[in-house]
Amino acid sequence: MAKKLLLVDADCGVDDAQALMMALAAPQVQVLGVTCCFGNAPIENVCRNTLRVLRVCNRTEIPVFRGAASSLVGTRASLPIDHFGTDGLGDAPDETDSGTECVQKEHAVSALIRIVCEHEGQVSLVAVGPLTNLALAVRMDPTFPQKLKDLYIMGGNMEGKGNRTVCGEFNFVMDPEAAHVVLNEFSCPMYIATWDFTCRNKLPWEFFDEWVSQDGDKAAFMKRITSKCRAYSRATSRKDVLFGAGFVSYDSYAMAAAIDSSVMSRNIECSVSVELRGELTRGMMILDPSHTLNKKHKAFLTKEWDMNKFTQLLKAALEQSC
Template sequence: MGTKLIIDTDPGVDDAFAIALAALSEDVDLLAVTTVYGNVALADTTRNAQRLLALCKRDDVPVAAGASRPLVHPQAHRASRIHGPDGLSGRSDILPEPARELVSGGAVALLASVLEAADEPVTIAPIGPLTNIAALLAAHPGIGEKIARVVIMGGALAHGNTTAAAEFNIWSDPEAAQRVLAGGEVHCVLVPLDLTHRCAIDAAWLAQLAASGPIGAALDALTPDYRAHYRTVLGYDGMMVHDAVAVAEAIRPGILRTEAVPVQVECSYGPARGATLADLRSPGQRAGDAHPEAVLTDVAVDTELAELQTFLLERLTGTPR
């Protein structure tokens, strides 16, 4: 059928666009959605994910709730100032009620069962904190053999959005991020802020989405608080779709250009906590290190912007151009 995909998510407005992107793509076999705390509390992220799948008429997709907090230290704050009190600009109640009950047993159990049952490696797109994925790798040794790629929205090479050093998803659980990115158990693709900031969509793009039909209109209706925040960041009427950029790469490998480099996550409890440290030196320069065999992560560094924005709009509206 195409890409076999699991999304791990904390909806979140940009998560909503990412979930819809996968749910509406005919070349995606969306095997499951798992939820994690993050932009808002777990109860809200989980209900949002269920309602978004109901909007896309995808009651065939199982949903399980995962971690409600980070592995080690508490999450200092959530992102409700940006995403609204319910994660969807305070407008989650415009979405249909969930069409399917949650799967019992939790996210890690669902992830493991879906992966073990798959007849080919599965891509996982974690677009929230990496707590569920770290727990999966810890609880199920060898499960990485069933995972094709882990396409992560997270990190920042230059500066963060939550602190000067750290991007929100990685900052929320640096210990989990270090386990996933540097553990060597899975092939990781990291889609950082440096790229997603350049992939912002504008008011004209959103107007086309809203005019496309009920699903597009509902997605646009979830954006006001988020869009208001990004007007101040961007300086024009538009918004970031961070998570949808990562899911686009999960669906169509190569739509983002990547470079393979070692990535470490700063886990100390200081001002650099949650920073993603990508070693951009040449392999020759790295060869003199004490550990030159460091795990490599494919870090997304560029894309054809117009092509990506068209891809997103075509998939979300169902109207190829």
């Protein structure tokens, strides 16, 4: 049986690393490349983090491409980005760091267009960071979305609560214009795992402790990069007040859906967009179940989840063999 072809667009913080390791461990998929975007860290750190994950998994043959270093209009939320440490991977020292010399010379946006054209109708694109590279790709090639098999996004929100601003989820708030372009101009099947959905389907800390305590380099790596992360603190935080304490591997939900669509036990089909102008709501995802926007294209928003299949994919991600 032919393998599923995946392209991953990421800003490579800790949860991106978890999602990427999940894809690398899945025998039914082939990762064609990783395109990097600013977000959890500056673009050079994102590229370095991606190479670091690939080294841990012994998959350095997978090409890494440097992409957008800032949002489309050069604005971002003013809050500091320290969720996963200043470098995106928990500020855990990397004794094997060889810099970014292995990053491809080709720009990430050009690589996205080229690879998808080479495998037209076969590539699932998994976007787990700000959507800047995707928005640039459709501006360079308006037919790009039509050539994708499908698109999986971790981002946005359904309940009007945010983790970056009062009403906005991190990936969308970091580049609202890009999110607006993608949600309104990508015509391929689109599956969205929103931030609030992931929090509603969290795992107990006991699972996390067992998960990172497995034997092998990958589990040891995950334990190092999460040990000092504020996102993995057991202390009460705003996140805990809203959703209760627990482990949430945010980006892994979109990745799991791309690897095995049956993990999505129920989706709702709905028109979506992004608010660009509100003082408190800029970057918030807009749901339009009453079709007021009169959009032809709708997205599939995940509502119910097979936690057993999901935990099996997570466990496999850190097992010794990729």
